[in-house]
Amino acid sequence: MFDSSRSRAYHCSSDSHNQTIASHCFELVKRAQPQFNICGLESSYTLDKSVPNIEDRVTKAIPQELLYACRFWADHIEAGKCAPALVEQLQDFLSMRLLLWMEVLNLNQQMESGTECMRMMIKWCDQLEAHPELVKLARNAQQFVEAFASNPVSQSTPHIYVSMLTFWPKSAPIAKHYAKYARGPVHAEGMALEQRQLAHLATWAFAKGIGSMTMSHDGLYIALAVDRDVLVVDSSSGRVTLGPLKGHPNVVQWITFSLDGTRVVAGSTNYDTYYATILGWDTRTGKTVLGPLQLDGHTNSIQCLSFSPDCTCIATGSEDKSVYLWNTENGEMLHHLGIQDPVSATAFSPNGIQIAAVFAKSLQIWDRNTGDTTLGPITTPVQAYFISFSPDNSCIIYGSxxxxxxxxxxxxxxxxxxxxxxxxxxxxxxxxxxxxxxYIVSGSGERTVCLWDAQNGNLLLGPLEAHMGWVNSVAFSPDGACIISACGAGLVCTWDARQRNLTFSPNNASLDGITCVKFSSDGTRFVSGSEVGTICIWDTHTGGMVIGPIKAHTSRINAVDFLNNYVVSGSEDGNICVCNAPKGAVVVGPLEILPNRKVQAIAYSPDGKQIATGSDDEVDLWDAHTGTRVLSPLTGLQGSVMSIQFSPDGSWIVGGSQEYGNNIATWNVSDGKSLCQILDGHSHWVLSVSYSPNGALIASGSYDWTIIIWDAYTGKRALSPLIGHSDYVRSVHFSPCGTRLVSGSTNGTIRIWDVQTGEMVFELLNGHESFIISVAYSPDGARILSHSYDMSVRIHDARSPEERALSQSECEVGDWTIDKDGWVVDDRGRLLVWVPGILRKALMWSNTQVMVAPQGYVRLRFDKSRMGESWANVFSSDS
Incomplete structure (x- = not known):
C-alpha cells in the first residue's frame, strides 16, 4: 500500500497521512475546552491522588481522542518528516497550548510520554533554522516539561501554574508567553531567581545518606546505596521501583548493575575489618541471587572495591599494599597483586581485560586474567584518590x-x-x-558538580549547586544528555549536560566563606569575617552590604566583635585588627600578638578600652587603642579557648575551652585572678559561653550536646543541664531581658529556652541546610542572627509561632515549613507552593527577615495570591 509503483491509484503516502494526523492532533488540542483546568480541580492544596474520584473525573473530562493527540503528535511529525510544514501549528501549540497539554498528560499519568515528545521535537530543531525564536521556545519548553515531570511537583496538576510558572525565569521564552495570563500567582522575589541554573532538572530526597550511586547501562534505572540497603529508582522520576534490598551487615559503599541490567550487585566493608561482603539481587524480583560472599584475605583495611563490567570479577585494594582479584560467583581469590604502598583506588577497563590502581604517587595496570603488569608502575604528579578508564580504553583518568x-x-x-x-x-x-x-563530570566536597571538556580541560558547566552534603557519586546517562549526582545528605540531583555556563558568575568575595558574624551595638548592622581575611558590614534590615570588603588580614578570620563604630577581628595567623566601621578603614594593626598561634575568640570590653583574645590554653587582655598587653596571660584553661565574653559591667571575663575537664573559667579583669573554675559539669569540650545581661548567670554550650546555666559568682549549676539538642551545641546567647536563651547546634537546629525553668520554649524554624556556627539575639531582643556552615547568614523574628500568630490577620498565611520533596506546607498540612531544589537553599522561611548568602535569596509572598480553592482564577488564557 505504501509502494506507489505497486498500489498505484490505491497508494497511501505515509508522510502525507502522518502530516495530516499530526495537524489534526494540534487542532484537537486547540479546540479542547476548557483550555485551563480541564478537569475542574477545586483546590491546589492537595495532591491529585487525594482528589475524590479523580480517575472518573479524568475519564469524563478528557476524551480518548484528545489523549491520543497529546500522546502521539510528535510521533506523527517524526514519521511524516513534516516539521517544517507544521511550523505555524507548532508555534501555536508551544506558545498557547503547552500547559493544557501538560494537564492532560499529567492527569492521565502520562508525563513520561510528554518528555519523549519533547525529546523528539528537539531532534527536528535543525530543520527549523529559519525560525530561531521557535527553536528557542522549543528548547525552553523541553526544559520546562522535563523539570515538571521529573520532580514531585507533578503530583499536583494545579502546580503547573501555581508553582512552575512562579519560579520559571522571567526572561525565559515559556515565562514570556504564559506569565502574562497569570492572575494573582504566588509572588517570588530575590536575586537567586535571576541566578537560577537552568541546568538543574530535579532533586530527589531520601531518608538517609547516599554512599554510592550507579546508573543501569540502558539509562532507565539508578541504584542507590542508602545506609545498609540498596534502592533502585526510575531515572526519570526518582520513584523507587525496587527495594529496599537488605542483607548487608555494614554501610554499602560500592554498587553496580550487570551489563544486561538483570542484577544489581553491592559491596560493603567496615574500616576496622579486613574483608568485604558482596550481595547481588535480581532487579525484577528483588530476590537475592548472589551471596552474601565474604572476600577474606587482606591483612589491613580495604580502601576501595570495583566491579568488572560483566560483574564476574571484583577488585579490592587495601592498606596492606595489595590488590586482590576475586571470582564474583564463589568468592575465590584469583590473583594477589602486590605493590609498594597502600592502595587508594582501583578501576576495570571498559572491556574488563585490565585492572588499574593508584597508590602513593604511582599508577599501575595489570592484565586481569594473568595478573601480569602491562603498565608501570609510573610516577604521577599527585597522590591520586580516584581512577577511571576512558570509554574507548585510550586514557586513564585519575586525580587528587x-x-x-x-x-x-x-x-x-x-x-x-x-x-x-x-x-x-x-x-x-x-x-x-x-x-x-x-566530557568529564566531577563531584566535590564543596557540594558542587562540574562538567569539563576532556580534550582541553576547560570548565563547561558549573559549579552546579543543589546538594546539601559532599557529592560522592556522579554519572552520565548513556546518551550523555543528563548528569546524575548523589550526596551523603540523601539527595540525588539530575542536570542537563547540554547546558553551558551562561548564568553562572563567580561567587562574590564578600559573601563566599563567611566564618564569623556579630551584631552591632545598636542592632542596625552586623559584621562578618571571611576565609580570605576580609571584613564586611551589612544592613540588618535590607541585607545589603554597606561597608567593605575591608582587607584586614592575610589569613582566615576566626572571630569578630562589634562595639559602637569599631570592629575588632582575630585571625588564624595570630593577628588582631581594629577597623573603623563608618570609614571602612583599619585603624589598629594588623598586630601579631600571638606568633605561631591562632586567635580563636575575641571580645570588646563594654567600655571599649580593652580587647580579650582566646587562643591555646590562655586568654589575653590588650589595650584596644595601642594593641599592647594589659595583663599577663590568664591561665587555668586547657586546650583551645573557643569562646570568651566580658561580664556586663566589664569586671570579669569568662572563657570556655576544648578540654574534657577544667573547661570553663572566670577571671577578674583588674588583677587576672580566677574567681572559680567550673569543674563539675560538661563531659566534653565547651564551645560557647555567654553572660546574662545582669551578670548573675553564665550559659555554656558543649560538645556533649547539653547546655548548662551557672551561677556566675559561685560556679555552681543554677539549673539541671538543658537537654534537647541531638548534636554538639555550637553557640549560646542570652536575650537582652535575660529571660530566654538561644542555642544553635551542629544538627542544624536553633532552640529557645526559658532561663528560669530550663524548659524549651520553641524550636526556631531557620531554613539552614547545615550545622549552625553561631546564634545571637539582637540588642532589642526582637531578632536572632544565625550563621551556618551552608555559608548563609539569616536574621529571624525572635517570637514564637504563637506570638507571631497573634499579630497576623485570619486571611494571612501563617508560619510554614518546607518538606523533603520541596513542598511549602502550612500548619494545616496544605500545599502552598512547590520550590525547585536549586532554590531551596536560598529560600527565606516565613520567620526569616533578612538573608545574606552567595546564592542570593528567594522570598515568598502569599498575601495577594490565589491559591487553594481560589486557584482556578490564577490563569486566564486568551485562546
Whole structure:
C-alpha cells in the first residue's frame, strides 16, 4: 500500500497521512475546552491522588481522542518528516497550548510520554533554522516539561501554574508567553531567581545518606546505596521501583548493575575489618541471587572495591599494599597483586581485560586474567584518590582533591589537567566520563558538580549547586544528555549536560566563606569575617552590604566583635585588627600578638578600652587603642579557648575551652585572678559561653550536646543541664531581658529556652541546610542572627509561632515549613507552593527577615495570591 509503483491509484503516502494526523492532533488540542483546568480541580492544596474520584473525573473530562493527540503528535511529525510544514501549528501549540497539554498528560499519568515528545521535537530543531525564536521556545519548553515531570511537583496538576510558572525565569521564552495570563500567582522575589541554573532538572530526597550511586547501562534505572540497603529508582522520576534490598551487615559503599541490567550487585566493608561482603539481587524480583560472599584475605583495611563490567570479577585494594582479584560467583581469590604502598583506588577497563590502581604517587595496570603488569608502575604528579578508564580504553583518568589528570595510554600525548574552580575550599571526591569520552563530570566536597571538556580541560558547566552534603557519586546517562549526582545528605540531583555556563558568575568575595558574624551595638548592622581575611558590614534590615570588603588580614578570620563604630577581628595567623566601621578603614594593626598561634575568640570590653583574645590554653587582655598587653596571660584553661565574653559591667571575663575537664573559667579583669573554675559539669569540650545581661548567670554550650546555666559568682549549676539538642551545641546567647536563651547546634537546629525553668520554649524554624556556627539575639531582643556552615547568614523574628500568630490577620498565611520533596506546607498540612531544589537553599522561611548568602535569596509572598480553592482564577488564557 505504501509502494506507489505497486498500489498505484490505491497508494497511501505515509508522510502525507502522518502530516495530516499530526495537524489534526494540534487542532484537537486547540479546540479542547476548557483550555485551563480541564478537569475542574477545586483546590491546589492537595495532591491529585487525594482528589475524590479523580480517575472518573479524568475519564469524563478528557476524551480518548484528545489523549491520543497529546500522546502521539510528535510521533506523527517524526514519521511524516513534516516539521517544517507544521511550523505555524507548532508555534501555536508551544506558545498557547503547552500547559493544557501538560494537564492532560499529567492527569492521565502520562508525563513520561510528554518528555519523549519533547525529546523528539528537539531532534527536528535543525530543520527549523529559519525560525530561531521557535527553536528557542522549543528548547525552553523541553526544559520546562522535563523539570515538571521529573520532580514531585507533578503530583499536583494545579502546580503547573501555581508553582512552575512562579519560579520559571522571567526572561525565559515559556515565562514570556504564559506569565502574562497569570492572575494573582504566588509572588517570588530575590536575586537567586535571576541566578537560577537552568541546568538543574530535579532533586530527589531520601531518608538517609547516599554512599554510592550507579546508573543501569540502558539509562532507565539508578541504584542507590542508602545506609545498609540498596534502592533502585526510575531515572526519570526518582520513584523507587525496587527495594529496599537488605542483607548487608555494614554501610554499602560500592554498587553496580550487570551489563544486561538483570542484577544489581553491592559491596560493603567496615574500616576496622579486613574483608568485604558482596550481595547481588535480581532487579525484577528483588530476590537475592548472589551471596552474601565474604572476600577474606587482606591483612589491613580495604580502601576501595570495583566491579568488572560483566560483574564476574571484583577488585579490592587495601592498606596492606595489595590488590586482590576475586571470582564474583564463589568468592575465590584469583590473583594477589602486590605493590609498594597502600592502595587508594582501583578501576576495570571498559572491556574488563585490565585492572588499574593508584597508590602513593604511582599508577599501575595489570592484565586481569594473568595478573601480569602491562603498565608501570609510573610516577604521577599527585597522590591520586580516584581512577577511571576512558570509554574507548585510550586514557586513564585519575586525580587528587585538587586536580584531575587525563593520561593517554599511547605514551605519546601529554596529560590534560583539569583543575577545580578557584575559591573552592574542598576538593574533588568523584568523577565520571561520558560515553563518547568528550566530557568529564566531577563531584566535590564543596557540594558542587562540574562538567569539563576532556580534550582541553576547560570548565563547561558549573559549579552546579543543589546538594546539601559532599557529592560522592556522579554519572552520565548513556546518551550523555543528563548528569546524575548523589550526596551523603540523601539527595540525588539530575542536570542537563547540554547546558553551558551562561548564568553562572563567580561567587562574590564578600559573601563566599563567611566564618564569623556579630551584631552591632545598636542592632542596625552586623559584621562578618571571611576565609580570605576580609571584613564586611551589612544592613540588618535590607541585607545589603554597606561597608567593605575591608582587607584586614592575610589569613582566615576566626572571630569578630562589634562595639559602637569599631570592629575588632582575630585571625588564624595570630593577628588582631581594629577597623573603623563608618570609614571602612583599619585603624589598629594588623598586630601579631600571638606568633605561631591562632586567635580563636575575641571580645570588646563594654567600655571599649580593652580587647580579650582566646587562643591555646590562655586568654589575653590588650589595650584596644595601642594593641599592647594589659595583663599577663590568664591561665587555668586547657586546650583551645573557643569562646570568651566580658561580664556586663566589664569586671570579669569568662572563657570556655576544648578540654574534657577544667573547661570553663572566670577571671577578674583588674588583677587576672580566677574567681572559680567550673569543674563539675560538661563531659566534653565547651564551645560557647555567654553572660546574662545582669551578670548573675553564665550559659555554656558543649560538645556533649547539653547546655548548662551557672551561677556566675559561685560556679555552681543554677539549673539541671538543658537537654534537647541531638548534636554538639555550637553557640549560646542570652536575650537582652535575660529571660530566654538561644542555642544553635551542629544538627542544624536553633532552640529557645526559658532561663528560669530550663524548659524549651520553641524550636526556631531557620531554613539552614547545615550545622549552625553561631546564634545571637539582637540588642532589642526582637531578632536572632544565625550563621551556618551552608555559608548563609539569616536574621529571624525572635517570637514564637504563637506570638507571631497573634499579630497576623485570619486571611494571612501563617508560619510554614518546607518538606523533603520541596513542598511549602502550612500548619494545616496544605500545599502552598512547590520550590525547585536549586532554590531551596536560598529560600527565606516565613520567620526569616533578612538573608545574606552567595546564592542570593528567594522570598515568598502569599498575601495577594490565589491559591487553594481560589486557584482556578490564577490563569486566564486568551485562546
Amino acid at each position: 582533591n585538587e586536580s584531575i589528570y587525563i593520561h593517554a595510554l599511547d605514551g605519546q600525548s601529554e596529560d590534560t589537567i583539569l583543575r577545580p574552580v578557584e575559591g573552592y575550599t574542598y576538593g574533588i571526591n568523584c568523577i565520571g566520563c561520558s560515553s563518547n569520552g568528550r
